[in-house]
Amino acid sequence: MPALKRGLTAATMVVATGTLLPVLLIPGLARADDTLDGDTQNPPPTGPKGDVDGDTISAGAGAVVFERSKNGSGESAGPIASTTSTWKPPACYYAPKYSPAQLQEHLESIWAVDSTGYEWDAKQRDHYVEGNPYTDFNKDKAGKGYWWSSYVSEGRGGEPGALDCDADTFWVDTGAPPPADIPEAITPEMLAQLAYAEILVPSTKVTLAPEGTTKVNLPTWAWLDAAEFKPVSVTASVPVLGVEATTVAEPVSLKIEPGTADATTYPASGVCTINGDNSIGEAYAAGKSDETPPCGVKYLRSSGDDSYKLRATITWKIHWTGTGVNEPVDLPDGEFGAEQDVVVQEIQAVNR
Structure with a gap:
């Protein structure tokens, strides 16, 4: 039939x-x-x-x-x-x-x-x-x-x-x-x-220091604040059956891709893990110019008249609980990324 x-x-x-x-x-x-x-x-x-x-x-x-x-x-x-x-x-x-x-x-x-x-x-x-x-x-x-x-x-x-x-x-x-x-x-x-x-997650645009324009061989710090970076969840249900499930996404790491092979990432893997307060990386402050950033990038070549497309991708750990399921059950990890322009200039030397 x-x-x-x-x-x-x-x-x-x-x-x-x-x-x-x-x-x-x-x-x-x-x-x-x-x-x-x-x-x-x-x-x-x-x-x-x-x-x-x-x-x-x-x-x-x-x-x-x-x-x-x-x-x-x-x-x-x-x-x-x-x-x-x-x-x-x-x-x-x-x-x-x-x-x-x-x-x-x-x-x-x-x-x-x-x-x-x-x-x-x-x-x-x-x-x-x-x-x-x-x-x-x-x-x-x-x-x-x-x-x-x-x-x-x-x-x-x-x-x-x-x-x-x-x-x-x-x-x-x-x-x-x-x-x-x-x-x-x-x-x-x-x-x-x-x-x-x-599930929707916030933008992955990271804060950079220097911001927008950096110099060749100058470590650029990258970070995400905890206030903008927290777990999210959605609950789906069939009310007429009395069943539901809540899926939670928690941020676990940030991957930095410089947009060029002529760069060094910090750490070397380019993957920055989340801190205890749900932030990632460390905000730059005065006096840290000689330090190595816990999360960031160092460009080895100028971007010329253009810019590099730095891509920042967050990995989210996904799990759920629901009707008849009290202990969290894992689902495949999720990712969300975005690109931002970084201009890299040569350091100009002045000869007298």
Whole structure:
């Protein structure tokens, strides 16, 4: 029988690195205001929230909602990228989408215009109405479960993986796990991966001394202040199931790439570790000109009429906790970097 496909937009998520945890379905529900039947997800900036009002499922604008109050912010903030190149987000997943009344409204609106053809419509009626295997959209189970269907991750609709979730919309009783043959069914671990994709971290533009313009063979100090550099987190949840996961990103190191091979980095690896106060490197102060910076760079050749593109990349350690998972579980590290111009001039000698 043709699969009932409906590619809705959801947040990007990341492929699990281990065995997926079983979905934990909890009968208790929180409150929400938006109906879970739209064609796109635009999660609110705060949450989570979700409820069932009569025969209407509500959970933000989609199955998964996000709480971002502890996320990075500001114009310079950006998303982190996994340091594991083979670790990619799946393009689709399954989660609750319809109550019995909502599925009836959705399908009957399609059948009414005969947009899919009589034969397909007849098979769908047989499947969801006539008892093979469902009867009357399971309206006798209203409030006792949900119709689950596929969601396509945000920005992934054109990828081949978006078609992997091609199973017919299926029913799951409250408190029961989804069918074992549906590996893409939402889990706390998948929620953690969804939250990973929502994390924003601050700019990696480092403070330099000298600032902007430096001299050949003069050590240039680099640092990031603790006040601008702290852990961030996002919580993803499916309120109608009572499951959630919080993903935390913590800065661990700064990598300096001078933008030219004619340079020496401090330390030699170019990787500056984080200090106990969450700062990186050490601020330059008067009287330190003869010292070697704990984090920085020394250019060996002038940049001429141009500038070098110094790239500063922060590595973030990622872990999560959530429903049924109290001890932090690691996810692949993330990176976020940016370039800044550094002009390097020759030291001018004056002969008298």
